[in-house]
Amino acid sequence: MPKCEFNVRWEACIRRSIQRSLEDHRRVVGKSELTTEQRKLLWAYGKPRDLKEALQSMSIVYDMVRLQEQITLDIVKYYRADNVLYLEIHVNPCVNNELSPEIFLRKMIQAISFAKSAHRNMTVKILLIAELEESIERVQEVIDLVLIFGRTRRNQNLPDSDIIHGVEIVFVDSNEYDMYQLKKMIEFIRQESDLLIIFNLAKMSNNMNQLYDILSMRPDRLCNAEILNQNQNEIDQRIITDRLLSMKLPIVLQTGYSMLLGCTLSDEYYQLATVMDLKPSDIYELSLTASFFTEKTPRIKRRNLFPFAYQYDQFAELYMLENSTEWKLQILRDCKLFLSRPLTCKRKQRRRRIIDLLYV
Numbered sequence: 518m519p520k521c522e523f524n525v526r527w528e529a530c531i532r533r534s535i536q537r538s539l540e541d542h543r544r545v546v547g548k549s550e551l552t553t554e555q556r557k558l559l560w561a562y563g564k565p566r567d568l569k570e571a572l573q574s575m576s577i578v579y580d581m582v583r584l585q586e587q588i589t590l591d592i593v594k595y596y597r598a599d600n601v602l603y604l605e606i607h608v609n610p611c612v613n614n615e616l617s618p619e620i621f622l623r624k625m626i627q628a629i630s631f632a633k634s635a636h637r638n639m640t641v642k643i644l645l646i647a648e649l650e651e652s653i654e655r656v657q658e659v660i661d662l663v664l665i666f667g668r669t670r671r672n673q674n675l676p677d678s679d680i681i682h683g684v685e686i687v688f689v690d691s692n693e694y695d696m697y698q699l700k701k702m703i704e705f706i707r708q709e710s711d712l713l714i715i716f717n718l719a720k721m722s723n724n725m726n727q728l729y730d731i732l733s734m735r736p737d738r739l740c741n742a743e744i745l746n747q748n749q750n751e752i753d754q755r756i757i758t759d760r761l762l763s764m765k766l767p768i769v770l771q772t773g774y775s776m777l778l779g780c781t782l783s784d785e786y787y788q789l790a791t792v793m794d795l796k797p798s799d800i801y802e803l804s805l806t807a808s809f810f811t812e813k814t815p816r817i818k819r820r821n822l823f824p825f826a827y828q829y830d831q832f833a834e835l836y837m838l839e840n841s842t843e844w845k846l847q848i849l850r851d852c853k854l855f856l857s858r859p860l861t862c863k864r865k866q867r868r869r870r871i872i873d874l875l876y877v
Contacts, residue, residue, distance in 0.1 A: 589628035597636045604639065607685060609646040610662060618658070622666055630677045642682035644715065650689045653698055660684060660702050669710040683713025685740070688731060690722045696730055703734055713737045 540551055589606075596604050608625065610618035622645075629641045647659035667681035684706070686699075703714055716731060719741035 586624050586628040589625050590632055593629065593632040593636065593639070593641055597632075597639055604641045605644060605682065606641065607644045607646055609648070610659060618662060619665070622662060626666060626677050626680050629680050641680065643680055644682050644685045644713070646685045646687060646717075648687040648689075649691075649699075650687065650720065653695055656686065656699065657702060660706060663712060664706070664709055667710060667712050669712075671709065681712065683715060683737070685715040685717055686736075687717040687720065689720045690724055690727070696727075700734055715740060717741050 592606065593604065608622070610621055625643065629643070632641065645659050645663050647656040649656060663681060663684045666678065668675065668678035672678060706712060706714060714736050715738040716736040717740050721728060
């Protein structure tokens with residue numbers, strides 16, 4: 518069964534084969550032995566976690582960054598073996614004594630380009646992470662990297678530029694950064710290219726004025742957007758929800774360690790939300806199991822839709838299912854196209870039939 522993964526954080530793992538070297542180094546410098554849990558966390562390709570504390574206590578990991586070409590190949594092979602067709606790697610450009618961010622990124626691109634020659638049916642993309650918590654200047658540096666290595670209107674023929682997918686900007690609940698300056702950067706990206714612009718709201722709180730300003734910049738995707746559903750002020754929540762629907766913003770909502778980077782509420786979900794009169798809580802629940810969109814996703818009449826809404830009536834008649842709004846919503850909650858994890862054997866056959874029909 519083809520699958521799609523968006524949840525790989527490159528800096529959150531090391532090569533399994535060099536784990537012994539890490540442990541030997543710790544013994545030499547007199548540090549304590551790694552616990553079983555630490556060993557698991559260090560090799561966790563498919564389990565995004567915040568490993569900042571763990572990595573700070575293991576400085577040798579940063580010295581091993583020179584091996585990131587092999588690490589990148591390990592990641593691609595790992596997911597290819599799991600039948601993943603689309604892999605989106607989120608990368609925070611590393612800075613250390615040996616490598617500049619430019620060389621770091623160039624080595625990753627070279628590794629992915631090499632892997633593509635062996636796995637031609639697999640699409641691998643890189644999203645660069647820019648954190649406003651650091652500084653607006655740091656965000657500008659990351660955006661410069663995106664425009665240097667990504668496909669822009671000026672360098673359409675740059676080799677391997679299609680590997681760079683865009684930039685993920687991580688917002689913080691602070692008024693210290695210049696929103697006007699950030700808006701100018703985003704407008705410049707759009708003028709120069711068609712690269713994705715993604716906003717991460719993981720570190721935002723209930724600052725509705727700031728959130729409204731952020732949404733007004735119209736990102737291509739939102740992630741860690743639970744705040745849009747958790748706000749207790751119903752008036753503010755209604756304003757934000759109306760704003761989202763009016764802009765038809767793709768949304769990525771994720772919770773805890775089960776995060777699904779890339780679960781989008783695209784035009785299809787916008788149409789469903791308006792036609793079925795869904796509440797914000799329904800949209801939120803729906804997004805938790807939203808279908809993944811890739812280059813291989815079926816298109817209908819040049820619209821970014823998969824055929825669910827168009828084929829449901831025929832599907833319901835064939836399987837003698839009810840045609841109520843609640844049932845449609847439940848099907849969308851339960852049925853995952855481009856699964857991110859295997860189905861249990863018990864329900865696999867039934868869902869397989871559903872997926873087959875949706876893709877007729």
